[in-house]
Amino acid sequence: xxxxxLGTGCSKCKxxxxxxxxxxxxxxxxxxxxxxxxxxxxxxxxxxxxxxxVVDGEVKLVGKVPDEKDIKKWIS
Amino acid sequence: MVDVFYPLQxxxxxxxxxxxxxxxxxxLAASVNFIIYDVLxxxxxxxxxxxxxxxIRTFVTPEKTRRVLGGKTGLQYHLLASLLxxxxxxxxxxxxxxxIGFVEAGIPLGVTFSFLITSPLVNEAAVAALWATLGLxxxxxxxxxxxxxxxxxxxxxxxxxxxxxxxxxxxxxxxGDQNKKPEALSIKERTAIAFDNVKDIVEKVxxxxxIGVTLGGIFHGYAPEGILxxxxxxxxxxxxxxxxxxxxxLYSNVMGMIPIVExxxxxxxxxxxxxxxxxxxxxxxxxxxxxxxxxxxxxxxxxxxLVVSLSIIxxxxxxxxxx
Numbered sequence: 001x002x003x004x005x006l007g008t009g010c011s012k013c014k015x016x017x018x019x020x021x022x023x024x025x026x027x028x029x030x031x032x033x034x035x036x037x038x039x040x041x042x043x044x045x046x047x048x049x050x051x052x053x054v055v056d057g058e059v060k061l062v063g064k065v066p067d068e069k070d071i072k073k074w075i076s
Numbered sequence: 077m078v079d080v081f082y083p084l085q086x087x088x089x090x091x092x093x094x095x096x097x098x099x100x101x102x103x104l105a106a107s108v109n110f111i112i113y114d115v116l117x118x119x120x121x122x123x124x125x126x127x128x129x130x131x132i133r134t135f136v137t138p139e140k141t142r143r144v145l146g147g148k149t150g151l152q153y154h155l156l157a158s159l160l161x162x163x164x165x166x167x168x169x170x171x172x173x174x175x176i177g178f179v180e181a182g183i184p185l186g187v188t189f190s191f192l193i194t195s196p197l198v199n200e201a202a203v204a205a206l207w208a209t210l211g212l213x214x215x216x217x218x219x220x221x222x223x224x225x226x227x228x229x230x231x232x233x234x235x236x237x238x239x240x241x242x243x244x245x246x247x248x249x250x251x252g253d254q255n256k257k258p259e260a261l262s263i264k265e266r267t268a269i270a271f272d273n274v275k276d277i278v279e280k281v282x283x284x285x286x287i288g289v290t291l292g293g294i295f296h297g298y299a300p301e302g303i304l305x306x307x308x309x310x311x312x313x314x315x316x317x318x319x320x321x322x323x324x325x326l327y328s329n330v331m332g333m334i335p336i337v338e339x340x341x342x343x344x345x346x347x348x349x350x351x352x353x354x355x356x357x358x359x360x361x362x363x364x365x366x367x368x369x370x371x372x373x374x375x376x377x378x379x380x381x382l383v384v385s386l387s388i389i390x391x392x393x394x395x396x397x398x399x
Contacts, residue, residue, distance in 0.1 A: 008169050010167055010168075012169075039172055039370075043173055043176055043177060043249050043252070044249075044252045045252050046251055046252040048138045048139075048142075048174045048177035049166050049173070049174065050169060050173060063166075064272070064273075064276070
């Protein structure tokens, strides 16, 4: 599984990465977590308000830090 | 009119005079009373306003805004962009993707700016804090003039034909359409989103509210009456531009700023000058300019700062005349 976090480096984007990594660890799920900071790539996903979360190429969440419940749903 | 906030004053009085046992009519009592009353009032209005606006916002996404405004010119679309900006907040780190997304959708530069100017200027948290501190009338004046400032600021920038001062790469980016969520949300989901948002914002700003109110409270209790009327009253024509020039580069949490400004008004700072200062703080900031430099050339950033600052100064004078 590939999880991409879209964001140009604001505090919410960092928090998003932390929460996702925490949930992955707790659930024992292996996934590649990448932070995408390139504006062009972010916009290619159609995301204008960061942070955005993309799981296996599908935009799951835009504009806010995901809560742990959301993340569990995406990775199960 | 019945004062719906009367119970808060009652709580503040009880706490100050009976629980804390501070003698009334002292500077300390005036300060502490002001702090307790203001913090309670701001937090309550914050929760209510953020919930209401967040709920409305579940119907307004930037993707929809792009579709509605694409390729449209005319003052009515500036108004629409400005209103949509008022209900769509974004942190300054999103201003670049948002800007590119709008330009790519064929939204004219001026209409894009109407959105970008109003969005930070009129937001639910600032409106709630203003309502709590300066009352409904000043808040409505702030909100309406904020929206109009976005309309005319964007319109003027549109007239200046500055498209060539947008960084070239902006026109080459293709915005994807993966992020299309046609599914309709249920009332329960919208309520949950709105609650989440209340929690997020209150967590972020409560400390600023308390710091701001405390500083304001100290000023309220100890500064001499009318001190600001003497130095920065309406007859001092330089007061408004100076307030704006101080406010523009200032990057501060507006939630902390509003209670301080309230206490300044209490000591004779004219409301128009105060609102102009708050507008300058929220509408323009140095970090935002630095971020926007990625997509805008200096000429366009200069025009943006100039048009917005002059509009705010004009608005400040206007308030001082009519209020």
